[in-house]
Amino acid sequence: MLVEAIIIKCSLNIKGERTNSSIYHILQGKKSIQTVQDIHMYQLESYYGIFRSLTKGVFDKKINGLINEGMLQQVFGTEAFYTVSKTGEEWLDQQKKSNSMINYFNGLNYYGVTDVFIERLILLIQTITNTKMNHFNFIPVIDKTPAENWVKNVYHKKKTRETEVLGTIFNELKRLLHDISDEEAEMFVDRLTSYKNYGMNIYQLAAKYDFTSEDVQLQLTGITHRLLDLIHRTKSDFPFMSYILRDISAGGYLTNSADKTYNFFKSGFSIEKIAQVRQLKENTIYDHIVEIALYDLNFPISHFVNEANQEKIIKAVRSTKSYKLKDIKQLVDEDITYFQIRLVLAHSKNLQKQVIK
Incomplete structure (x- = not known):
């Protein structure tokens, strides 16, 4: 029941804010911007890429089994969003006591190793x-x-x-x-x-x-x-x-596309110029900037969001105890963009750990 226990653990952290497919992509180690952001946002780095051969069919079967057992419950008004029930939490606690394996994983650090x-x-x-x-x-x-x-x-x-x-x-x-x-x-x-x-x-x-x-x-x-x-x-x-x-590389944390954007940014290129040179949409470049901020603690996010607005976003996150962008957006000034919220969330890892607890 190790697969089920890890699915429950991931679901607990995500708290119904992402679809079950996000968990599947995390376990598979999908190198997409969204998945990379999810593992940091919900403190699931340990499980990233630990089951790269997992098929969607097997995963869906496990999900359905957990639903039928009453351990996952559907979020009201949605189809693909689930939270962990009291039964699921109690079952996971029992699994943790009887199976220390749940704590062995270090997926992100050993991705590619x-x-x-x-x-x-x-x-x-x-x-x-x-x-x-x-x-x-x-x-x-x-x-x-x-x-x-x-x-x-x-x-x-x-x-x-x-x-x-x-x-x-x-x-x-x-x-x-x-x-x-x-x-x-x-x-x-x-x-x-x-x-x-x-x-x-x-x-x-x-x-x-x-x-x-x-x-x-x-x-x-x-x-x-x-x-x-x-x-x-x-x-x-x-x-x-x-x-x-000694010569095995973890393969790098940034997606290849974000890494290219980072090189341009460090060379002084603007978002608009990077998008033009790389022939990508500006929104894609903004996604890359958020991903970069997840890994570079010294990344100058003040270049995109001033300190006053950073504080407002952090205050909103603490108030909502959620990573739902829509909920956070409702509590901040109208001129603060979704990109700025995502950027502050990406850069504030210590805050994220406090919220997830």
């Missing part, structure tokens, strides 16, 4: 355990060129020290897995492939541990995030794992 790390680790272990036994004609369980090239490079550097490398990997993994539950550690190890011993696939793991295939995928992602947290926290204790990670 998780899969690459695991692919390298799995293929490296398979390669060295086989070549150590002089078995060179094995079928790689990871069929991705970047991972294969990385492993080939490492293997050529360390092929004379196979026993030492395997010992280092074993010892580091043993210490890492000691920090999670026995079942979680066993599931992680069951996935690994060695000489004459192929790791289990998602469906085999689901059958062994009596989980849905969706929950298994999330469990493995959560476990990996937990291990990555431990590695980053004490790199000196896990030198080989750090070595696997």
Whole structure:
């Protein structure tokens, strides 16, 4: 029920202000301006991109199940907006007590890192355990060129020290897995492939541990995030794992289009000029500016909204305890635009955390 628990958690934070599709896009890690803004607005960075293979059909089935169980309830007068019922809140509290996995995720920070790390680790272990036994004609369980090239490079550097490398990997993994539950550690190890011993696939793991295939995928992602947290926290204790990670990029937080706009803005271009050069609508450039403000704490939002109006917007947010732009707009001066409200919300992360609590 891990997928359902995360959907309930996301719904609690969103409080019926966005459609269920927004949660789907968050879990998939959609690189759109709206989704990027949503994860910051509703403090859902941890869940961004944690289930990139999730289909809309499976997601909708989970949503309908939660509705039928009375854990999600429709917002009055709307079709696609739902809030969490008292039953749903109580169920989530029980899940948090019985399943610490909910707190393992660190989606935004490890976006673009998780899969690459695991692919390298799995293929490296398979390669060295086989070549150590002089078995060179094995079928790689990871069929991705970047991972294969990385492993080939490492293997050529360390092929004379196979026993030492395997010992280092074993010892580091043993210490890492000691920090999670026995079942979680066993599931992680069951996935690994060695000489004459192929790791289990998602469906085999689901059958062994009596989980849905969706929950298994999330469990493995959560476990990996937990291990990555431990590695980053004490790199000196896990030198080989750090070595696997050292050239993996998180892929950047800004969408590609916003990043291009940012470069123009830093060069002194006006909104109008950027739109003209990039052949985009000005509203699209304004969307990019809001996205940029989410990440750059030093972004000069006073260029677009003066301090007096910033205070008025912040006061309105505190009053409404909501991120609904329409509600906020009703409490501020008529000349304050929706863009200015969004910009202040994006830049005021500390305020957002206070409201979400």
